[in-house]
Amino acid sequence: MEDKNITKLSFSDQKIMNKIDFYNCWEDILQIEKALKINSNDVVFSITSNGCNILNLLLHNPKKIISVDFNPFQNYLLELKITAIKNLEYLDFLKLMGLKSLKNNLSIYNSIKKDLNKNARNFWDKNSFVIKKGLLNVGEQNVKNFGLFLRFLKGEKLIKNFFLCETIKEQTDYFFKHIYGMPWQLGHFFGYNKYFIRISLCFRFLIEFYHGRKKSDYLGYIKNVNFTKNHIKKIEDIYTKIPIKYNSFLSLILLGYLLNENHYYPYLKQENYKILKERIKKIEIKTASVFDTLKEIKDNSISKFFLSNIFDWIDDKNFKKNLIEIIRVGKNKSRIFYSITRKDRYIPKDILEFHQDKNMVIELLKNDRTTFYSGFEVGDIRKK
Numbered sequence: 311m312e313d314k315n316i317t318k319l320s321f322s323d324q325k326i327m328n329k330i331d332f333y334n335c336w337e338d339i340l341q342i343e344k345a346l347k348i349n350s351n352d353v354v355f356s357i358t359s360n361g362c363n364i365l366n367l368l369l370h371n372p373k374k375i376i377s378v379d380f381n382p383f384q385n386y387l388l389e390l391k392i393t394a395i396k397n398l399e400y401l402d403f404l405k406l407m408g409l410k411s412l413k414n415n416l417s418i419y420n421s422i423k424k425d426l427n428k429n430a431r432n433f434w435d436k437n438s439f440v441i442k443k444g445l446l447n448v449g450e451q452n453v454k455n456f457g458l459f460l461r462f463l464k465g466e467k468l469i470k471n472f473f474l475c476e477t478i479k480e481q482t483d484y485f486f487k488h489i490y491g492m493p494w495q496l497g498h499f500f501g502y503n504k505y506f507i508r509i510s511l512c513f514r515f516l517i518e519f520y521h522g523r524k525k526s527d528y529l530g531y532i533k534n535v536n537f538t539k540n541h542i543k544k545i546e547d548i549y550t551k552i553p554i555k556y557n558s559f560l561s562l563i564l565l566g567y568l569l570n571e572n573h574y575y576p577y578l579k580q581e582n583y584k585i586l587k588e589r590i591k592k593i594e595i596k597t598a599s600v601f602d603t604l605k606e607i608k609d610n611s612i613s614k615f616f617l618s619n620i621f622d623w624i625d626d627k628n629f630k631k632n633l634i635e636i637i638r639v640g641k642n643k644s645r646i647f648y649s650i651t652r653k654d655r656y657i658p659k660d661i662l663e664f665h666q667d668k669n670m671v672i673e674l675l676k677n678d679r680t681t682f683y684s685g686f687e688v689g690d691i692r693k694k
Contacts, residue, residue, distance in 0.1 A: 330383045333440075333449030334562055335362035335575060337618060337649060338679045345647040345670060345688045346614045348372050353611060355604075355639075357618040358595065361388030365395075365577035367616070368589050376612075378596045378603045385595050386430040387445070395590050397422045400583045407578065408444015409568065415441050447567060457564040463493050469564050473554055473573075482550040489549065545681045552679055559680045601628065604635035610693075613641050617648035619683065621655045629655070637663045640691040650685035657687055665690050 342363060348354060348370040356364055358379035367375060379385050394403050402418050404410045419441045423431050434441065440448050461469050468488055475481035554560055561573040568574060576582055596603050600620060615636060621629050636646065646664070650656065657664045666689040674686045 329381065330360075330387055330449065331381060332360040332384065333387070334446060335360055336450075336453075336559065336680060336682055337363060338559070339363055339366040339576060341674050341678055341686070342367070342616055342647060343370070344677075345667075345674060345686070346616060346645050348614055352613045354614045354616065355607075355612045356616040357600075357620055358384045358388050359618055360384065361391050362575050362577065363616065364388060364593060365391065365586060366575055368592060369576055369582055369585055371589060372592065372614070375593045376596060376603070376607075377593055378598065378600055380597070380599045382429070382597045383433065385597050386426075386433045388593075388595060389426060389430045390434060390445070392590055392593060393422050393425045395583070395586050397425060400580055403583065404578070406441070406445060408447035409574070409578065412442065412444055415444065450562075453563060454566045457562075457566055460489075460493055460564060464488065466565070470569065472564070473561065473569050475554060478551065478553065481554055485549050490546075541684055544675070544678075548679060548681060552677065557679050563681070601632050601635060604632070604639055607639045609638055610641045612636075612639050613644045615640065615644065615646045615648075617646070619649040619651060621648060622650065622652050626654075630658070633657060633661055633664075637661065637691055637693075642691065642693040644691045645689075646691065647686065647688050649683040650687060651683055653684070655687070656685070657689070663691050663693060665692050 337359075339362075346354075348367055350371045350373065352370075352372040354367060354372045354375045356367060356375055356377055358364060358377045361377070361384070364375055364377045377385070377388060394406050398406065398418065398421075401410060405412060405415055406418050416438060419434065419438075423434065426434065457469070472481070472484055472489060475484050548557070548560070556572050558568060558573045558575060561567070561569045568578075571579070577586060600617070621632070624632070640646070646657075657666065666687070670688045671686055674688065678686075
């Protein structure tokens with residue numbers, strides 16, 4: 311059931327989240343699971359991002375997860391979640407996430423903050439407004455503004471009822487009758503038009519460059535971002551061919567929060583909470599670039615790689631350098647998966663050790679529940 315006490319963000323709540331880029335999960339764990347097939351023998355190398363998929367992957371009981379992010383603030387977010395799982399009962403954990411009543415969130419945080427490292431503790435002490443609102447109720451307002459606009463025009467009840475559709479036919483009929491139309495079409499045209507994206511990214515680049523991001527990291531992405539011509543059709547298929555009743559991403563986009571338990575990520579579900587507590591020590595957090603972290607790892611050490619969409623954000627030279635290091639540290643028959651919004655970010659054919667799983671790429675694109683990625687790269691490292 312929906313919790314009436316969930317805090318919703320208004321325009322007045324929008325602010326730069328102290329350099330945390332992602333508070334919410336925007337990559338489909340079902341796709342990651344399908345692509346990687348993680349088991350108890352695996353050592354997993356993964357991007358931290360907001361930590362959700364690190365915790366989701368932990369449910370597959372790998373030997374170890376090396377969670378890497380160049381941004382220390384993303385790792386502070388994961389560390390807070392790990393500390394909460396270690397110390398809190400399930401209901402208090404949900405409150406801290408923002409999925410239940412928020413009345414005593416600061417008290418809950420204060421009860422566990424002594425177990426955070428000093429830098430993470432200082433960060434969260436200074437950003438208590440995030441704790442008060444719940445960790446999953448903030449951030450990514452640029453994505454959520456589309457739903458805010460749609461709810462303003464059509465009413466929140468109409469949007470909520472969309473998520474109650476029980477069959478694909480009912481969902482499709484509801485979509486074309488109540489959701490599809492000029493606001494939806496315009497919103498997605500502007501949201502996925504490469505020229506408008508490049509303009510918005512240029513403004514973001516100015517902010518990032520002010521904070522020290524290198525030009526090569528950002529300008530290459532602005533130049534090359536290019537969703538495929540049929541991307542809007544893909545999004546329409548997500549709304550009409552994949553059950554919305556279980557789609558966390560559309561819940562976040564259209565409503566701004568996870569509507570009910572059907573939309574919880576696996577690690578948020580009660581039946582998995584005890585498992586997380588038992589396995590949480592298997593996560594090792596590294597604050598460094600992917601390349602620098604890989605340089606410290608021995609040959610043939612990693613069996614599964616989940617790399618988010620990091621290659622969208624680096625230039626061609628560093629793309630190749632990272633791939634060479636991944637091949638070195640990857641075991642024979644190790645598996646790689648990452649997301650793409652740039653057409654030129656598939657692994658080049660001159661990386662002979664990589665063998666793309668073409669059928670899996672097609673399947674993942676067909677069943678992806680997110681609306682952000684134009685492609686995926688999946689395959690194996692094969693060494694002589």
